Amino acid sequence: MSIFDEIKKKLSHEFIDIIEWLDSSNDTIVHRFERYQNEIKNGAQLIVREGQIAVFINEGQLADVFKPGTYTLNTQNLPILTTLKGWKYGFNSPFKAEVYFVNSRLFTDEKWGTKNPVTLNDDRFGFVEVRAFGTYAFKIENAGKFITDIVGTDNNFTNFEINEHLKSLISTRFTDTIGEANLPIELYAANTNELSETCLEVMQPEFDSVGIHLEKFFIENVSMPEELKKEIFEYSRLNKLDLDKLTKFKAAKAMEVAAANESGAAGAGIGMGMGFAMAQQMGNMMNPQAQNTAPTQNTGSTTPPPLPQQKQYFYADNGNQMGPVSFESLRQLFAARTINADTLVWKQGMAGWAALNTVTELQSMLGSAPPPLPNA
Numbered sequence: 058m059s060i061f062d063e064i065k066k067k068l069s070h071e072f073i074d075i076i077e078w079l080d081s082s083n084d085t086i087v088h089r090f091e092r093y094q095n096e097i098k099n100g101a102q103l104i105v106r107e108g109q110i111a112v113f114i115n116e117g118q119l120a121d122v123f124k125p126g127t128y129t130l131n132t133q134n135l136p137i138l139t140t141l142k143g144w145k146y147g148f149n150s151p152f153k154a155e156v157y158f159v160n161s162r163l164f165t166d167e168k169w170g171t172k173n174p175v176t177l178n179d180d181r182f183g184f185v186e187v188r189a190f191g192t193y194a195f196k197i198e199n200a201g202k203f204i205t206d207i208v209g210t211d212n213n214f215t216n217f218e219i220n221e222h223l224k225s226l227i228s229t230r231f232t233d234t235i236g237e238a239n240l241p242i243e244l245y246a247a248n249t250n251e252l253s254e255t256c257l258e259v260m261q262p263e264f265d266s267v268g269i270h271l272e273k274f275f276i277e278n279v280s281m282p283e284e285l286k287k288e289i290f291e292y293s294r295l296n297k298l299d300l301d302k303l304t305k306f307k308a309a310k311a312m313e314v315a316a317a318n319e320s321g322a323a324g325a326g327i328g329m330g331m332g333f334a335m336a337q338q339m340g341n342m343m344n345p346q347a348q349n350t351a352p353t354q355n356t357g358s359t360t361p362p363p364l365p366q367q368k369q370y371f372y373a374d375n376g377n378q379m380g381p382v383s384f385e386s387l388r389q390l391f392a393a394r395t396i397n398a399d400t401l402v403w404k405q406g407m408a409g410w411a412a413l414n415t416v417t418e419l420q421s422m423l424g425s426a427p428p429p430l431p432n433a
Contacts, residue, residue, distance in 0.1 A: 074101035076130075078109065078158035086197065087204060087214035088158045096151035103128040108162040110200040114155040115141045119201045157208070159200040163272060164216050167193050169227045175235065179242040182288060187245065187281045189231060191253070194273040195223070195264065203268030223264075227274075230260045242281065243289045249276040373401040373410065388422045398423055 074097055078088050105111045105125045113120040113135070120138040132139045138154060170190035177185055197203050207222070208214045234256050235245060245252065257274040264271040369381035374396070381404075382390070390396045391413070398414035413419050 074098050075104065076101055076111075076156055077104035077106070080109075080158075080160065082215075084215045084217060085213060086160050086164075086216050086219060087208045087211065088160075089212040090156040090158060091212070092156075096153055097130065097156075098151045099131070101130045103130055103156075105158075108160065110159040110161050110197070112157045112159060112200050112204055113138055114157065114204070115153075119205055120154065122201050157200075157204055159197050159203065161197050161200065163194055163196045165192075165194040165273075167195065167216070167220055167223070169193055169224050171228050171231065175232050177236065177242065177245075182242060182285060185242055185281060185285055187235075187242070187279055189235075189276055189279045191275045191277040192273075193223075193227065193271065193275065195269050195271050197268060198265070198270035199268035201268070206267045219269075223269075226263055227256075227260060230263065231256055231276075234259050242285070245279045246281075249279065252276050252279075368404055371403045372396055372413075384418075387419070391422050 074092075076090055076092075076097065078090060080088070103111060103123060104127050105123050107125045109125060111123040113122070115138055118141060120141060121135050123134075128134050138152075142152065168190070169192070171188050174186035174188055177187060179185055207219065211218075235252065238245075238252065238255070240248070253274055253276045256276070257271060260274065261271050367383050369383065370387050371378055371380035372382070372387065372390070373379070387396070387402070396413065398412065400413050401410040402413050402416060402419065403410045407416075414423060
């Protein structure tokens, strides 16, 4: 080989391009490889490292996509670009194309949160407002779709830019999901794992549509106003604690407040009296069964006991069921000859309809009716 051949060989190697991207940041998702007028020479080397995907764009159209590896660019490994360019028998150097490197690693610990409170309708507490925040992780699944749909012509696209879009998407889908869940308000904070899994399933199709795979989604906390928390805790205690003990505890607290009143002993006495009255009223409301089953004592109370419940009777009239009426009303009907001794009657507790004169408690009215007039 002559010295001129060595010089030609050396010069030809010097003119071969090397296309690669050395990522020195942790937040760049897409980087456009900058070349003068986007010209790439025939036989240029393309180096795609692990965690990267190279995408060729020709005049705004998606062309060839390369996974990790080293490639010598020619018509054999640029089939789509060859078709777009119309190369039938190879191509002459140089050619123009935009090359984008996409970071395909997993982006973790990305933050999200609701910008505004989410309004929910709870059966017990009415309309309430909650906020939520957490983290998520994603990676680029379809590099070509992601560039054409999201990145466009941005030469250095970072996760800060995509996060603004993703946070809005997450907030919208999160609001829809918890609204449709229709859980009691206190269960949202207690079931963050289940809600996180549900939100992940709901959001995944939205992410897929732009070439992103949502790997993980976590709800770290669902918060609500402090006054609502107090009501929920109070409601929970009412369900768990002994109501009689809770009443006494409330009364004791009321007496403490009354005793600390500036009006002194008189105020304390009034406060204690009110406390005892409140305790008695609350105890009566919360435990009505105890009132009904408690033995009767001569307490000097002027409140009379409830009246005994009157018995009600049904009776038959020309095949129609009539009533119910009281015993006195039934007696008046008998006296007016609306019914007679053979009229069928029934009351609760009887096995079936029976003639009036066969019911023991009604036989007393048989003598109340005058005998029939003698025939003229």
